[in-house]
Amino acid sequence: MNQAVAEKSSGAPVPALLARWPVATLLLLCVLAWIPGFFALPPLDRDESRFAQASKQMIETGNYVDIRYSVGPRYKKPVGIYWLQAASTLAFSKPPYNQIWTYRLPSLIGGFIAVLLAYWCARALAPPEIALIAAALIGFTVGLTAETRIAKTDAVLLGTVLGSQALLLRAYLAARLNKAPPSFWVAMGGWAAFAAGILIKGPIIIAVLAVTVIAISLWDRDWTWIKSIHWGWGLLLTAVLVLPWGLAIAFATHGEFYEQALGHDFAAKILGGQETHGAPPGYYLLLASVTLWPATLFALPGVGSGIALRRDPAIRYLLAWAGAAWLMFEIVPTKLPHYILPAYPAVAFLGALWATRPANPEEPRWEKVLRYLAGLQFALGVAAFTIAPILLPKYFGEGIDPWLVLGACFGGALGIAAVILFVGRRTWLASILAVAAAVTFYPLIGRGVAAKVDQIWMSPKAAALVAKYEKPHDPPVVLGGYVEPSLVFLLGTQTQIQNGIRAADIAAQQGGLALIEDHEQRKFLTELARVHAEARPLDGVSGFNYSRGRREHITVYRVTPAPRIMEPPSE
Structure with missing residues (x-):
């Protein structure tokens, strides 16, 4: 057993009792923490609803290669999360496929897997009761808990990172402690997690694992430990799992997917603060007070103690993982709260090891x-x-x-x-x-x-008004001003997303319902008057648009199309 965890404190009996059934204990706690509200929470703006809508369009079109949102491409992330969301929705929903919880199921299951893999990863370092605390600390961070409730990539990504890091950690400890290296099947499991991570979020898992391996190998001045992870078979498995879709999307989009996903989206995040999400280094350090809670209780002393005990191989690897990944995310100009999640397990493990040591x-x-x-x-x-x-x-x-x-x-x-x-x-x-x-x-x-x-739930209220006032054979609803993806998801793929003037032009041609936010109302009504169409207000909804940080009001109109001018008959 490692130096840092050789002894347990006198307060160990309670977790030791729970650690007799670690999987059941962790799953029960996850259910208690994550399930309440999971099925009732409305679709969130903006990323969740964009992911869910793109997955819904895969189901509607039957095209599981290309990724589309509304009428345009969505070439930001690989296909993995969309496949998972489409599969769970097909299994648990029916047309019009607008129950958001079915799209969240992969994130919830990904969270369960991440917690269990965190326990398995920590078992390479410590006995069951300490591994249980470590897994609970990472599992109930605000960051992971939030991601398990959102139809996005990051909870699933964390599970793949932990699966891959568990392999690397075992390979490293085997080399340093003169133990047997990971078995072939353990290695293939780690490589499968790696391939899944690529399909979920592209190069992110590659970057996290690469900086960890580079950091620990440079620190030790030894690269030989990495030979034991069955590179040949692992790369072959990765190619088998990743290349079919990778080639299919390249041919289907004539290379546009890679141009947009890597050349624009990924490169823009590395080179500058994309979409106003830029922040200086130190952002994640400050944010950790919120997103790493409740593991914050042990994070600082855990890292400090880890530095003091850095000669211990297990501690050394955790420091390399946490330090290299954290530094990488701090250096990248584009920052969002969930980006740092792959660095949190190592910090939580260090905290758990410190918390379970005898008092000095x-x-x-x-x-x-x-x-x-x-x-x-x-x-x-x-x-x-x-x-x-x-x-x-x-x-x-x-x-x-x-x-x-x-x-x-x-x-x-x-x-x-x-x-x-x-x-x-x-x-x-x-x-x-x-x-x-x-x-x-x-x-x-x-x-x-x-x-x-x-x-704050404006979109469900607006969708309820559409259901109330919509008539049979009405054309697709036109949105002007309030164009949040959650409303598009609830109303359907054919929903028109426009500004006030363009919304008026479309509504004047087709009639039906138009939902216009007050900031676009004057333009909408002026343009309707210009083309001799009429709009009758039916109802409205007010609320707080958290995506824009302001209060808004939406008016529901029924538009009578402009009269068509008949051409005089030719003589």
């Missing part, structure tokens, strides 16, 4: 400073999660709900208890209460708060 009676000053900073960082997260269920419904919904207040106070009490135990150096129990606080807060937010903040 001669604690160094630097460790004490990091411990108090971590306690403060965690406490800020507890405060935010306690306040959010109280204030969000007040400002964006029906007002303060007593049951949400009660639940928030209970979660806050668990968090405060975790901090008290942590400061008292009873870190085993603190880790359990930190996870318990997260498992309390997440259902409260996902189910309770989401149902109460009705002002």
Whole structure:
């Protein structure tokens, strides 16, 4: 067993009891934390609804090679997530395929797999009870919990990264500790995860694994350990899994997919802040107070302790993984909160190893400073999660709900208890209460708060008005101004997305319903008057558009087409 984890603290019996059934324990906690609200949460803007709509169009067209959103191409990510979303929707839904939860299932399952692979990965470092804490800390971070509820790539990507890193970690430890290298089938499992990661998010998994291997090999000045992962068969398996679609999309789009995905989307993110998402280095370090919570309670002392114990091979590998991946994401100009997720498992593992060590009676000053900073960082997260269920419904919904207040106070009490135990150096129990606080807060937010903040759910309300006023044989709805992907997903692929003037021109020709946001209303009505068409307001919906950060109002119009001028008969 490794030096850093050779002993367990006296507080170990509770997790040791749970660790007798680690898979069942982790899955049960995941269900408690992630499922409440999963099926009821409306489609989110903007990325989730774009992914879901593109997957829906695959089902509608039967084309599972090309990727389209509305009338245009969506050449940003490979096909993997769209295949998974289409498969889950075909299995659990029926036309018009607009139940968003069916598109979220791959992310939810990806989260389950990521947590179980985190446990398996940590078992290479530590006994079951410590591996259980490590898996729980990464599993219930805000970052992963959010991604399991969203129809996007990142929860599934994390599962593939963990599957691949588990292989590399075992190969590295086998070489350093003179143990047997990973078996052929373990190696093929790691390579399969690698291939899946490429199909999910292209070069991201390649970059994360590459910087890890380069960092640890340069640190050790030894590259020989990497030979034991069965390169020949692994590359062959990767080619078999990735190349068929890779070649098919190249021929189907005449190379445009790679030009857009790599030449524009990926290159733009590396060279500059794409789509106003630029941020300086240090962004993820600051953001970790939120997205890494509740593992923040152990992250700083865990990393500090890891640096002190860097001669231990397992600790050394985790430092290389966390440090190299984190630095890479900080250097890239384009930054979004979920990009950093592949670096979090190594940080959580270091935190778990530190938390489960016996208390050091001669604690160094630097460790004490990091411990108090971590306690403060965690406490800020507890405060935010306690306040959010109280204030969000007040400002964006029906007002303060007593049951949400009660639940928030209970979660806050668990968090405060975790901090008290942590400061008292009873870190085993603190880790359990930190996870318990997260498992309390997440259902409260996902189910309770989401149902109460009705002002932010403009698209479902607008779709309900369309269902109310739509007549048989009406043409596709025209949107002007409010063109959020969630509304396109709910109304259907043929929905017209326009500005006010163009919406008026289309509505004047075809008639039917038009949904016009107030900022485009004057242009819409002026253009209708110019072409002698009429619009009768039927209803409206007001709310807060969180994608634009402003309050908006949408009016539902029924448009009477402009009269057609008949040509006089020729003599």
